[in-house]
Amino acid sequence: MTTFDDRERAFEAKFARDEDMAFRVTARRNRLLGQWAAARLNLTPEETDAYAKAVVQADFEEAGDEDVIRKLLGDLLAAGVEIDDASVRRALEEKSVEARRQLMGEA
Template sequence: MTTFDDREKGFESKFALDQEQEFKAMARRNKLLGLWAAEKMGLSPDSAEDYAKAVVRADFEQPGDEDVFRKVAGDFKGSGLTVSEGEIRSKMDELASVARDQIRAGE
């Protein structure tokens, strides 16, 4: 193998690792978002865990964050809570940062 081939493999490995970490971070973010939403809706601890798992599963419906946003916003509306789009999106951004830090720290 040449040095170029070694470098190419190194870049490919780093890209794969970065993608894996981002996937884990988004799944963690969605769980944290689900727990936050469950607390706002007054769910019991067991129900909160189940709800957080449902939020994580919602992310697999389509690419991007809109499926997660729609689930949480719809559930807030269904439970009679008025939570603005801005508050939900802000919390998603905040928790994405928290989740990335946790994944990098190996938590």
């Protein structure tokens, strides 16, 4: 029974690590997306930091990425930046890869 218990604990620990890493990648990705959008909005460094934090917060509105995409697209279009949904989604994918690379480099 001990072997089974050890395996179960190991599986639970791996699951917890994987979930933690997924959360950290998503949060980093959203911060990078906020910085990407802030550059298109010509924000100051202080405004960029605040905006990146707002994008991270926007991800807690609902499950999935639609809340972040909606925020970015709405803010960019409201500011007169010519951009479409596909461009925002492409940036989301690119920043996801970049966030994962950054976090793997830290490990």
